Amino acid sequence: MNTFGYKMSAPRSINMDTADLSVAHRILDLEPTFRLCISCGGCTSTCTAGNFTEFNIREINLLLRRGQLDTLEKALENCMFCGKCYLACPHGVNTRNVILLMKEQLQEWKQSKTTTL
């Protein structure tokens, strides 16, 4: 028998009303050069990891600022800290420190979430 109906999918859109920007604010305060990113992609272009994996260092800035923290955490695993991105950046963003801070801050954020539960 044919059944009619609708299948619901979770929306793909990013809800910026509920996005958690606390980590973003902390990192932007700790490494102010990160505010200067203009998404030119010079970093991704030169990135060793990005040329062989799905890792896109330019995108981590946006993931952070849109509160996409789970996706961000997974993405960070690919970085090898070679620092070539830092050399390519026309705006002098200290990309290496940004990644280091992200790793630290995401740990703290996760811990704070478990302790408040």
Add this chain to the structure above:
Amino acid sequence: MEQEKKILVAGGGPGGLETANTLARMGFKVEIVEKEETTGGHLKEWHQLFPNFRDASDVMEELRQRSQHPNISICYNEAILDVKRVNGHFESLTSKKRIIESDAVVMATGFDAFDAERKEEFGYGVYPNVITSVELEKMLREDGKVTTTDGRVPERVAIVHCVGSRDEKVGNFYCSRVCCICGVKQAIEIRKHHPETRVTNFYMDMRMSGQYFEELYRESQERWGVYYVRGRISEASGMMDGKIRVKAEDTLIAKPVTLTVDLLVLMTGIEASKTTKELSKKLEIESDYGFFRPRDRHYDDQHSPIDGIFLVGTAKGPATVKETLADARAAAQRVWEFFESKNV
């Protein structure tokens, strides 16, 4: 109306010439001091102007003809080194050790194109097939043919936007404003002359800041099939066969891209010229990046903070030819008002 006053114009580019032409017609005596052997500044290096492909020589001719005026004298191969105010008038020292006396001074000392060797990652000065927009313009002006160093018509050309602009690493945070539209214009010109050549512009933002610029950008896609990639080239490497391989991220697809081209053209930005830097510093009227600082950016943009020293065109920051010419006429008006106010 004959005027008593004499005005010194430092620089005989479009800004200096048009200021002098306007002042001369108002009756002032004008002396232009030009550091090169002819007037015209960077305009004489240009083939055609955006956005309407008007011949630069046509504009040049008009300016030069108007400067054949009995009130205008021009000195060549001479630069202004210093300006001093003595008892209400000016004494300016030149590179020929002359002192020029005048009642006002107009700084039309212009810009220099960014030195592309400072951005090592593009390989300018290392790989012969990496050239600047100024050098491409020269090819277009001379015979309209665009070629690689070994005389071939390139199959592929890449144009890099923002070379030396918007770049903290070279200390230039600002946008040079004219290179985006120039990149679009030059891409079209290459396609016009060599329809087989594929042209790809690498940009971060396309800044079509003037009237009809957006239309030209559109035309470049619609009619001339220019390719655009949103991403900054991180490095260029020379190949054994003289070609250049560039790497960027196509940020709209979010993947690294590589492209091998026969010719890489760098859209070098606008910097304060050496003379602009030196004089603005010496007279303590410099703003950021060595350009001159106007008194008030809205109401007194042509007058420097020093009474009687006026500022025109790219000596204050990036500007198009059209903007510079309008600015020059405004400056002449300000000079006239300055003397009027003193007569009251």
